[in-house]
Each structure stands twice: as C-alpha cells, then as structure tokens.
Amino acid sequence: MPSESLSSLGPALRTHGLRMRYGQGTGLVNALDGVELEVARGETLAVMGPSGSGKSTLLHLLGGLERPSEGEVWLAGRRIDGLGEKALARLRRQAVGFVFQAFHLMDELTAEENVELPALLAGMSPRAARRRAGELLDRVGLAGRAGHLPSALSGGERQRVAVARALSNEPLVVLADEPTGNLDSAATADVLRLLDSLRETGQTLVIVTHDARVAAIADRLISMRDGSFVEETRLTRGGGRLSELAGLEG
Numbered sequence: 451m452p453s454e455s456l457s458s459l460g461p462a463l464r465t466h467g468l469r470m471r472y473g474q475g476t477g478l479v480n481a482l483d484g485v486e487l488e489v490a491r492g493e494t495l496a497v498m499g500p501s502g503s504g505k506s507t508l509l510h511l512l513g514g515l516e517r518p519s520e521g522e523v524w525l526a527g528r529r530i531d532g533l534g535e536k537a538l539a540r541l542r543r544q545a546v547g548f549v550f551q552a553f554h555l556m557d558e559l560t561a562e563e564n565v566e567l568p569a570l571l572a573g574m575s576p577r578a579a580r581r582r583a584g585e586l587l588d589r590v591g592l593a594g595r596a597g598h599l600p601s602a603l604s605g606g607e608r609q610r611v612a613v614a615r616a617l618s619n620e621p622l623v624v625l626a627d628e629p630t631g632n633l634d635s636a637a638t639a640d641v642l643r644l645l646d647s648l649r650e651t652g653q654t655l656v657i658v659t660h661d662a663r664v665a666a667i668a669d670r671l672i673s674m675r676d677g678s679f680v681e682e683t684r685l686t687r688g689g690g691r692l693s694e695l696a697g698l699e700g
C-alpha cells in the first residue's frame with residue numbers, strides 16, 4: 451500500500467465496535483468485546499490486564515496482523531479491517547513496527563542484516579537501508595555488534611536489535627507486546643529508555659505489559675478484562691518516569 455494513502459491528520463489509531471471471536475459453540479471465546487479506542491499521534495499508550503484479557507489480540511488487530519470478527523480499525527485515517535492479506539502486509543511494511551517479548555530476530559542474519567530487512571522491504575535502496583541500520587544500531591548502543599548473529603548477543607542486546615529493526619521502516623506506529631518480559635532490570639531500563647525516545651520523533655507507541663514500571667513511561671494506561679476496557683488512567687509526565695527507570699537499574 452502506498453504510504454501516501456495514509457493521512458497526516460487525525461489520530462494515529464482508532465477502533466470502533468471492535469470484536470474478535472475465536473472458536474465456536476461451547477469453545478467460543480470473545481477475545482475482544484466491543485473496543486472503542488483512539489490513540490493520538492505521538493502518544494504512548496500502555497495496555498495492562500490479566501492473562502487472557504485480550505491485550506495481544508488488540509495489538510495484533512491494530513497492526514493488521516489479524517482481521518477482526520466485527521468492527522473497525524483505522525490507521526492514520528485509513529480503514530484497514532477489511533483489507534486483504536497482501537494489502538495488510540504492505541501496510542505493515544510501510545507504517546508499523548513490532549517488538550515482541552521473544553525478540554523474533556532471524557537467527558541466520560547478523561544484527562545489521564536484521565535491522566536492514568524492514569527498510570529493504572519498505573522499498574529503501576540497499577545503500578540507504580545499510581546506512582539506516584548503522585544509524586539505528588548506533589542509537590541502540592550496538593554499533594560494535596553489527597556483525598554478530600543473534601545467538602552471540604545477550605537477551606537485552608537482542609531486544610535492542612529488535613527495537614532498531616522495528617524502527618527501520620520509519621513506522622508511524624510501534625506496537626510492543628511485553629517488550630521487557632524476558633529481560634533483567636538493567637536491560638529493561640535500556641529498552642524502556644529507547645521506547646521512551648520515540649517521543650522525540652513523534653512516533654506513536656502502544657505497549658502491552660504486565661509490568662507497572664513499563665507502563666510508567668506511558669501518557670495513558672488502559673486496563674482490560676475479558677475483552678473490554680475497564681479503566682483508563684492518564685499518567686503525568688515528568689520526573690516520575692525517569693526515577694522509575696533509575697529505580698530499575700538500582
């Protein structure tokens with residue numbers, strides 16, 4: 451999908467009456483039960499809730515990894531819930547960056563090649579993609595590890611490569627599913643600092659997390675239960691966020 455079909459006005463993400471059902475009959479699960487959501491451009495939103503409450507499902511639908519059973523998903527003014535597989539794949543390549551708990555790097559590619567790949571898929575020239583990968587690895591503090599395979603990196607380093615990869619196509623929105631779930635405190639602080647820095651580039655971030663310290667970097671926190679939003683909290687920006695990060699390292 452050409453990125454020019456995305457609008458630069460209005461919210462980054464919006465849903466209306468969003469429902470997702472899995473299975474049928476007695477096995478029917480209402481993973482999402484009519485979700486209304488709007489995420490402003492540049493906003494950081496945290497989504498919390500018990501296991502099975504629908505957090506990952508919501509993230510998948512927002513990023514076009516799956517299509518809903520009912521309802522609308524809008525990304526940058528474009529309605530995406532009815533798009534076919536190919537159009538959704540193009541949209542993801544152009545406008546979305548994903549960060550997963552289990553990193554999902556390609557084992558046979560170096561850190562640099564992993565970061566280059568989304569830029570190449572988004573249509574960047576090989577030379578520009580390599581340059582961008584270098585800049586991003588530098589930004590995540592891994593310029594010296596560019597030629598390493600993921601197996602030669604620590605968990606925290608792998609996740610920093612994964613964050614660099616998520617930024618490679620200059621996405622409008624970054625969707626992170628438990629990005630610190632497999633990391634120790636110091637690595638968590640590193641990854642949070644990186645995710646927090648997306649504000650500087652005006653990128654929109656949605657983070658699913660079980661960790662209140664991770665949610666503390668958000669502007670707004672939504673709590674889910676049984677496929678619905680049960681509470682919404684606006685968080686105050688400022689020193690609290692940085693002391694949370696400092697506390698993680700202590």
Ligand SMILES: Nc1ncnc2c1ncn2[C@@H]1O[C@H](COP(=O)(O)OP(=O)(O)OP(=O)(O)O)[C@@H](O)[C@H]1O
Binds near residue numbers: 472500504508
């Ligand atoms: N592909 C699937 N097929 C069937 N059921 C599914 C599928 N994906 C999710 N579900 C069900 O939908 C509900 C919501 O799942 P989801 O993964 O979104 O929850 P979650 O809040 O992210 O949980 P967790 O915190 O454990 O990751 C759960 O009951 C889950 O079992």
